[in-house]
C-alpha cells in the first residue's frame with residue numbers, strides 16, 4: 001500500500017488560459033497509506049479525471065503524482081501497481097468465479113496454495129463461497145460486478161485500489177449491503193482505497209474521508225462529521241445534507257448579526273467585524289422554533305410543513321430568505337401561513353465570505 005501525494009493541475013486541451021479550460025485546477029493533496037477515501041461531486045466536476053491520474057490512465061498536464069515519495073507521474077497503471085474497478089463488470093464469462101478471482105494473482109505467478117487461500121477469503125467476504133465453481137456467464141449483473149470488486153481486492157501487494165462508481169449496476173438493496181461490506185473489507189485488509197461517486201450517502205458510508213469536488217476544485221477533504229458540522233465552502237454546505245444548509249445574507253456589527261434588517265443579538269465574533277457583507281449558514285437540523293422576539297431568532301412565515309416520517313420539514317420565508325428546519329415529530333408543528341420565530345444563530349452557525357468559511 002502507498003501514500004499518494006498529488007501536486008498538479010490538468011487540462012485536456014492544450015494551452016489552457018482560463019479556469020474553465022481545466023478539468024482539475026491546481027491542487028495539492030495527500031491520500032494516507034491504508035485510508036478509505038471517496039471523491040464526491042456532481043457530474044463533470046473532475047472525479048474520474050483525478051482517479052485516472054492516480055491510476056496512470058491519464059498523465060496530468062502539469063505537476064506530479066508521488067507514491068511513497070517516488071515520482072510515478074509518467075508510469076503506467078501496471079508499473080504503479082494499481083487495481084481499478086469500473087462501473088461495469090470486467091470479467092471473463094468463460095471462466096468460473098474462482099478462476100476470475102484468481103486471475104490477477106496467476107498473472108503475477110503467486111503460488112497455487114496462496115491463490116487458493118486468498119480467493120477463498122475474498123469469496124467469503126463477498127458472500128460468493130457457494131458460487132466458486134459456477135461459470136460467470138450464467139450469473140446476474142450484480143454477481144458479475146461482485147466478481148469485479150473481488151478481482152480489485154484480491155491482490156495484497158497493490159499500491160491502491162481505485163473504484164469508479166462501482167455500484168451503478170447493482171440493485172438498490174444489494175447496493176446498501178455491498179457498501180457496508182466494502183467498509184468492513186477495508187478494515188480487514190487495510191488497503192488504500194479511492195472511490196468515485198456522485199452519491200453522498202455512498203461516499204459518507206464508505207469513506208473515512210470524503211473529498212468534495214466542484215468545477216475542477218477539491219473544496220474540502222473531511223470526515224462525515226467535519227463536512228456536516230463545519231463545511232469549509234458553501235458548496236459543501238449545500239451538497240451535503242438533506243436538505244442542504246440554509247444560507248442567509250448577513251452583516252456583522254458590534255452587538256450582533258443583521259439579517260434582512262433584523263438584528264440577531266449575540267456575543268460578538270471579532271473576526272466577523274471587518275468582513276462586511278457575509279453569508280450566514282445554518283443546517284436545517286439546527287434551526288429551532290423560538291419564542292417571539294427571542295434575541296437569536298428571525299420572524300418568518302410558514303410556507304410548507306411536510307411530514308417526512310422521522311421528522312417534520314418546515315419551509316418558511318423571512319423577507320427574501322427561505323429557511324428550512326428539520327423539527328422533531330414531538331415538536332408543536334406550525335401550519336402553513338403561521339407566523340413563527342426561528343432560531344438561526346448558535347454554536348453550529350457558520351459564516352462565509354466569498355463562499356469560504358471564515359468563522
Ligand SMILES: Nc1ncnc2c1ncn2[C@@H]1O[C@H](COP(=O)(O)OP(=O)(O)OP(=O)(O)O)[C@@H](O)[C@H]1O
Nearest residue numbers: 012013023041042043044045046047048049050198
Ligand atoms: N477525455 C477527455 N477529453 C476532453 N475533456 C474531457 C475528457 N474527459 C473528461 N473531460 C472533461 O473534463 C471535465 C471533468 O470530467 P470528469 O469525467 O473527470 O468528471 P466527473 O466528475 O467524473 O463526471 P462524471 O460523474 O459525469 O463522470 C468535464 O468537463 C469533462 O467534459
